[in-house]
Amino acid sequence: MMTRYALILALLCAVLVAPMHVSAAAPDPLPRAEVEAMIIPPYALGESLSDNGVYQLLNSGGAEIGYVFETGPLAPLPGFSGAPINMLVLMDTSGVFLDVRLVSQREPVFVSGLGEAPFREFIEQYKGLAITQSLVVGVPYGASGGGGSDLVYLDGVTKATASVRIAHESLLAAALSVARDKMQGLAQTPPARPKPDDGETLTWQDLVDQGIAKPLRVSNAEVDAAFAGTIWADDDPEAQADPEGLYLDLWLVDLGPPAVARAVLSDDSLSDLQHFLAVSPEAEPLLMLEAGRHGLVSEDFVRNTAPDRLSAEQGGLPVALRDADLLVELAADVPQAGTQAGVAMILRADRRLGFDPISDWELRVQAVRAHGSFQPRLGDTHFALTYAAPERFFEVSKPHKPLPAWAEAALNRRADLIVLAVVLTGLLLLVGPGMTGLAARPNFTAIRLTILAFVIVFIGWWGQGQLSIVTVLASLRAAVGQGSFSVLLYDPFSLMIWAVAIFGFVLWGRGLFCGWLCPFGAMQELLHHVGKRLNIRQIKVSDDWDNRLKKFKYLALFGVIAVTFAAPNYAEKAAEIEPFKTAVTVYFVREWYYVAYAAFWLGLSLVFFKGFCRYVCPLGAVMVIGGWLRGRDWIARREACGSPCQLCRVKCRYGAIKKTGEIQYDECFQCLDCVRIHDDPRQCVPLILAAKRQERATCPPNLT
Numbered sequence: 001m002m003t004r005y006a007l008i009l010a011l012l013c014a015v016l017v018a019p020m021h022v023s024a025a026a027p028d029p030l031p032r033a034e035v036e037a038m039i040i041p042p043y044a045l046g047e048s049l050s051d052n053g054v055y056q057l058l059n060s061g062g063a064e065i066g067y068v069f070e071t072g073p074l075a076p077l078p079g080f081s082g083a084p085i086n087m088l089v090l091m092d093t094s095g096v097f098l099d100v101r102l103v104s105q106r107e108p109v110f111v112s113g114l115g116e117a118p119f120r121e122f123i124e125q126y127k128g129l130a131i132t133q134s135l136v137v138g139v140p141y142g143a144s145g146g147g148g149s150d151l152v153y154l155d156g157v158t159k160a161t162a163s164v165r166i167a168h169e170s171l172l173a174a175a176l177s178v179a180r181d182k183m184q185g186l187a188q189t190p191p192a193r194p195k196p197d198d199g200e201t202l203t204w205q206d207l208v209d210q211g212i213a214k215p216l217r218v219s220n221a222e223v224d225a226a227f228a229g230t231i232w233a234d235d236d237p238e239a240q241a242d243p244e245g246l247y248l249d250l251w252l253v254d255l256g257p258p259a260v261a262r263a264v265l266s267d268d269s270l271s272d273l274q275h276f277l278a279v280s281p282e283a284e285p286l287l288m289l290e291a292g293r294h295g296l297v298s299e300d301f302v303r304n305t306a307p308d309r310l311s312a313e314q315g316g317l318p319v320a321l322r323d324a325d326l327l328v329e330l331a332a333d334v335p336q337a338g339t340q341a342g343v344a345m346i347l348r349a350d351r352r353l354g355f356d357p358i359s360d361w362e363l364r365v366q367a368v369r370a371h372g373s374f375q376p377r378l379g380d381t382h383f384a385l386t387y388a389a390p391e392r393f394f395e396v397s398k399p400h401k402p403l404p405a406w407a408e409a410a411l412n413r414r415a416d417l418i419v420l421a422v423v424l425t426g427l428l429l430l431v432g433p434g435m436t437g438l439a440a441r442p443n444f445t446a447i448r449l450t451i452l453a454f455v456i457v458f459i460g461w462w463g464q465g466q467l468s469i470v471t472v473l474a475s476l477r478a479a480v481g482q483g484s485f486s487v488l489l490y491d492p493f494s495l496m497i498w499a500v501a502i503f504g505f506v507l508w509g510r511g512l513f514c515g516w517l518c519p520f521g522a523m524q525e526l527l528h529h530v531g532k533r534l535n536i537r538q539i540k541v542s543d544d545w546d547n548r549l550k551k552f553k554y555l556a557l558f559g560v561i562a563v564t565f566a567a568p569n570y571a572e573k574a575a576e577i578e579p580f581k582t583a584v585t586v587y588f589v590r591e592w593y594y595v596a597y598a599a600f601w602l603g604l605s606l607v608f609f610k611g612f613c614r615y616v617c618p619l620g621a622v623m624v625i626g627g628w629l630r631g632r633d634w635i636a637r638r639e640a641c642g643s644p645c646q647l648c649r650v651k652c653r654y655g656a657i658k659k660t661g662e663i664q665y666d667e668c669f670q671c672l673d674c675v676r677i678h679d680d681p682r683q684c685v686p687l688i689l690a691a692k693r694q695e696r697a698t699c700p701p702n703l704t
Contacts, residue, residue, distance in 0.1 A: 029053025066092035075173035082477035162490035191356040192394035197258035216385035218248035226381040232369040249292035255285040257393030266329035283348040291342030314361035406489035439676040452522035460519025509627030511670025524605040531606035557618035645685035648674040
């Protein structure tokens, strides 16, 4: 007996304490033809870059602009079905998601029930977001939540929070894997942002002295040296005539800090810049002043586009520069102010694409020469300037450290979990130390039905805490290496109920969950009372048939487990033997035959007490097995129970009391009816007989 208890305890505790990093087998990448069919123009599929399904992403001109990959082969995080959720991801070279498309999934709640539409709507939220951002599934929490936060919150699917969290983790893991392999230097932390104006006063000379205004000067001789030995060596007579003259006389200033902008720009230009930043708050404005021969851009340059002779890099990745299309007037003490010499432009870089103004970045200036008069051949060389804005002008957000999955999920449901913890604690006290007092109350039935109604609404419909055989199947898959126990952590609400149910096994057996915490069971019991109030004639079965029918739930459990391992593609359908998803998870909104099935069992409850719970429920069979951990007979009995008294047995609607008066705890739902009878001197036959004997013993003899 102790060996059996030890075995069952080990299996049940494994759900809570087993290692959380078991991985599912990675699926093979899709054939190239299938991937190509999912790429919508103007994008096109390029060359394969790895054996695990990573491809180039090309634009309409054939240039590489990003990567195409599947999440399944790169990050095979198992879901409740034991299989990974596979998505096709299009991501550009700056880490921005261009598209995310669902390829395959076997999550029970999406296979049947909700359908895939809510899942597809969820993953559409990733378009335009980047792996450089801190993406979180849920709602803001803590003091830093709300406006101004660096976190980006994605709306989850209320009835499938665990599944979408698994998908989210898989997508980010796959995207980061590609970024680390193909996009070295991609920033993984939020970029710095300019502080609000602190009133500091600066001059142009201050900017020069502190390196905030930084020059890049290139003489004609240096340009000649760069082209020496090429066909373009003698194609710039002006440079040869004035070797000491400046080909490039460039000053670079980051105008993001208000004090810097105020020191460089006139009042009108400063006002224009402030309006621009109000509309584009993620833009980092960069002033270019050029007084040499270069001129910054070519004659063909179009305003508000990328400068054709300037480029930038940071961390080995390109930085997109674009003209801000602002007219520039300089402050009075800037050397070029009031002159016609040179060019002044404000370019913008985008912090959303990972540009960090306080980290070193490189401005590259292109010098171009033409050789020949008819169809001249062009050649170029580049000169570079390394720049970083001073940190004192910027706010640096601390990198968001992703919380463990269980902690993130718990924080997003902390209010529900607090209420649930209070409710469960109260229930444990009520049916534990307070059991006798509760059962003795004259309004006990009303109290019990109120609790069951609360279980339906709060634990079931609101909290989505209906325990299911699906969780048991996921745990069994994980135990044999076909999944991960970590799926349980994504639903802390249900996990808390599982913990209390397992705790209840030791004290009461299956009764705590089946009798008090199961929303579908509560629905059946409430409808049974409705049937009695309507005086609907009740159906009864003989003791022999009752005992036979109770064995069917074990066959149902065995069948569901067998399908899970022998035909895993049908496991989710087999689990539909439970009507829980229909009645609780999706509020009866699904295909008619599922609704009819759930309605049948609920309708039967009007005339027959909890038939599904007693005879069919595979989860109930699991609870019976868990109930073997029970360490005590918690329902008091007397020698007279069973003979001559049969009242408790007759009144037990579960058929959980033998003719001998012994409680059959495997079938006891902890309704407390027999506890109430046992302690009631007006109902318990042994107590009534004892009272009569006492009355006769104390009454004086009749002498007449």
